[in-house]
Amino acid sequence: MNPRLRLQPEAIGVGMTSQRVRDRLIERLRDNGIRDERVLNAIRTVPRHLFVDEALATRAYEDTALPIGHGQTISQPWVVARMTEALFEDGHAPQKVLEVGTGSGYQATVLAALGLEVHTVERIGDLLRVARKRFRSLGLNVRSKHDDGRVGWPENGPYDGILVTAGAPALVDALTEQLAPGGILVAPVGAANAQQLLMLRREADGSIARRDLGPVVFVPLLSGTIG
Numbered sequence: 001m002n003p004r005l006r007l008q009p010e011a012i013g014v015g016m017t018s019q020r021v022r023d024r025l026i027e028r029l030r031d032n033g034i035r036d037e038r039v040l041n042a043i044r045t046v047p048r049h050l051f052v053d054e055a056l057a058t059r060a061y062e063d064t065a066l067p068i069g070h071g072q073t074i075s076q077p078w079v080v081a082r083m084t085e086a087l088f089e090d091g092h093a094p095q096k097v098l099e100v101g102t103g104s105g106y107q108a109t110v111l112a113a114l115g116l117e118v119h120t121v122e123r124i125g126d127l128l129r130v131a132r133k134r135f136r137s138l139g140l141n142v143r144s145k146h147d148d149g150r151v152g153w154p155e156n157g158p159y160d161g162i163l164v165t166a167g168a169p170a171l172v173d174a175l176t177e178q179l180a181p182g183g184i185l186v187a188p189v190g191a192a193n194a195q196q197l198l199m200l201r202r203e204a205d206g207s208i209a210r211r212d213l214g215p216v217v218f219v220p221l222l223s224g225t226i227g
């Protein structure tokens with residue numbers, strides 16, 4: 001159980017969404033290099049089957065991205081774990097984080113389950129409305145905004161962590177600028193179907209250190225808002 005989540009009976013799950021099935025996903029993440037027990041625990045306690053259509057619920061604990069409508073996807077659990085883990089690397093203790101690309105709300109919920117203050121921005125109104133319902137029913141106070149997240153959310157910044165969950169050809173300067181000293185940004189950067197997951201840290205002297213966490217595939221970061 002996670003004291004930060006209010007779990008109704010349907011969140012506990014049965015059969016293909018049971019705790020045993022979820023534990024198997026955690027073992028798989030561990031086998032694939034995820035080490036941070038706090039992150040593994042958050043993923044264990046967040047009911048991913050509530051973030052996809054009922055018809056896909058039986059696949060929710062596979063380590064795979066799944067469609068959420070509007071041509072978008074809920075990220076693969078390993079990618080969610082890796083991005084989240086990066087925020088805590090080298091003893092970094094983030095408090096306030098920004099996510100660009102709310103989608104299903106799953107990544108934001110994993111961050112909230114870790115006790116972080118979460119701000120998230122989504123450009124597709126329909127997706128954001130459904131995600132907000134999920135935050136409410138889980139009792140989470142996630143701050144969200146319908147906007148083009150490429151401008152970030154400067155009014156609430158700076159952030160200790162920024163996760164960009166859609167791929168772009170280049171890093172977005174407006175987002176890097178919203179990093180607090182010591183803050184970490186993780187973003188997929190590259191061509192449409194093959195990005196590198198980049199991790200940037202704003203050092204105390206203001207310089208930016210950069211690491212490549214490996215290849216990933218994300219849906220594209222697009223401009224403007226819809227519905």
Ligand code: SAH
Nearest residue numbers: 074101103104106107122123149165221222
């Ligand atoms: N983090 C999500 C995965 C989302 S997929 C989850 O956990 O489910 C990427 C999301 O980014 C899509 O919902 C897409 O609409 C959104 N997106 C793409 N470009 C965006 C932009 N400029 N601003 C905000 N959201 C954007």
